Amino acid sequence: MVDYSKMPQNQILCIDMKSFYASCSAVMDGLDPLECYLAVVGDKKREGSIVLAASPRMKKEFGIKTGSRKFEIPKDPRIKIVEPKMATYMRISTEITRVFHRYVPKEAIHTYSVDESFIKVDGAVKLWGDAKTIAWKIKDDIEREFQLPCAIGIGPNLLMAKLCLDLEAKKAGISEWGYEDVQTKLWEVSPLSEMWGIGRRVEKTLNGMGIFTVGQLARYDLEQLEKKFGVMGNQLYYHAWGIDLSEIGAPIMEGQISFGKSQVLLRDYKEKEEIKHVILEMCEEVARRARQHRKAGRTISFGVSYSQDEFGGGFYRSKTIEEPTNVTMDIYQVCLELFEKFYEGKTVRKISMAIGNIVDDYELQLNLFDENSWKKRELGYVVDRIRGRFGSASLLRAVSYTAAGTARHRAKLVGGHKG
Known part of the structure; x- marks a missing residue:
């Protein structure tokens, strides 16, 4: 048995904006987010385009959800199909965060994703009331000012607040779990x-x-x-057991930090050389993300998903190397090794990769057999600074200018989608 008296007894809110992209688009079109039939797709012109978000009624009545394809959407006159407006979604997300600042200082807010945040309200209860009262105030503010629905889970730690949100609050609107609910609910x-x-x-x-x-x-x-x-x-x-010792601002699963990327390709890729071009572009992006946080990793994971036309399937494998890296070509060589070993020659529609087993990138173990290791690492940071100043498309590898490259197209997007 766990002694809960020794565990964190905080008051944490986990706030989730319901079907955020779809709800924002509905409000912009003068529709009720909870009553309309609306789907946000990456590209209306492509039947295979992925559904990025669907309104609650689309999910409930038609079974259309995030990850569905445009061709799966029924030909129903009530359904409205729109393309994403990522820049607008990001701006609305920022404005919603400003609502949280009315109740707690910025140190008590952790933005988990564009549509989900954690708020620690322990220091605000004397001013605004208990956690549930504050949750209702925030929910009312958001619905009144943005016409957007949200759900809020409340718990004594980050994990319990998140579990309460996912397992109960998304249906009830606002719910609160304590450690006494672990055995009866969790x-x-x-x-x-x-x-x-x-x-x-x-x-x-x-x-x-x-x-x-x-x-x-x-x-x-x-x-x-x-x-x-x-x-x-x-x-x-x-x-x-509902135990989580993470603090606001730290990842919920401490020690599980990784930097990754997954890309659904715009078309089927059948040629190995074309697939390798995309792999190299993605390695560049993953390495850049790690460098932005001044991190490096020892475990590199790579996988592909095959086209549904060939009955799907695929693989996802990992390899741990001796020295941590954030150098693009080091990551690429490992991904290439895994690709050559496990690829079955089928049509590829999705590629995923990540680097884990993360460490701080402040030291470098010198290697007598690779005297240019320091230069290669520093070159990555130089390239990052150039891209940071002049844009991500200002410096690209030659593969990005081939027919297989996707980086030039993705550089025009916001959050991977149309702005």
Whole structure:
């Protein structure tokens, strides 16, 4: 049993804007976000274009959700299909954050994503009332000023607030969980992928161990979980008990930081050389993201998804190298090695990669067999500064000017989509 008296007893709000992109587009078109039938797609001209967001009624009545394709949307006169306006969405997101500042200082706010934020209200309760009262005030402010719906989960730590949001508040509007709710509400959750932090791959492994509910996970032998999953096994166990020691501003799963990118290609890629061109472009972007945070990583993960025309499938594999890196070509060589080893020659429609096992990039282990290692690392930072000043398209690799390249097109986008 866990002694909850020694655990954090904060008052954390997790605020989620419902179907944010779709709701923003609905309001801009004078529609009710909760009543209209609206889908935001990347490109209206392409039938295979991905649905980026769908209004609640689109999800409920037509089964159209994020990740669906345009050709799956029924030909119904009530349905409105629009393209994204990313710059506008970002601006609205910023304005919503300003609402939070009315109740707490900036140090108490953590923006988790463009449509989700955490707020620690411990220091504001004497001024505004308890956590639930503050949640209702924020919800009312957002709906009155932006006509946008939101849901708010409340918990004693970041994890519990997030779980409360995902598992209850998204249906109820506002909900609050305490540690006393762990066994009655959290432990009942099944399938395991319904719990934040557990993906399909981990769920499958846990199922193979005889674990099908969060309660079974909480009662499983901790040593066995750590033996199977390492540090992640420890986190899975304590998360099943609702325990999280993260502070506002830190990632919820401490130690699981990585820098990655996933890209659904604009068309099917069948030629190996063309696929390699896109891989190199993506390595450049992932390396740049790591350098922006002055980080480097030892574990490089890479995978591809095949076209549905060939019944889908694909692979995702990782390799750990001796020295941490954020050099584009180092990452590219590992991705290329994994690609050559596991690629089955099928048509590729999606490419994913990430670097993990992150460390600070302030030191460099000198290598007698690579006297230019320092120069290669510093060159990346120089290129970043040029792009930061003149734009991401100001300096591109030659592959970006081939028919396979996507970087020139993506440089015109905001958040990966039309502005």
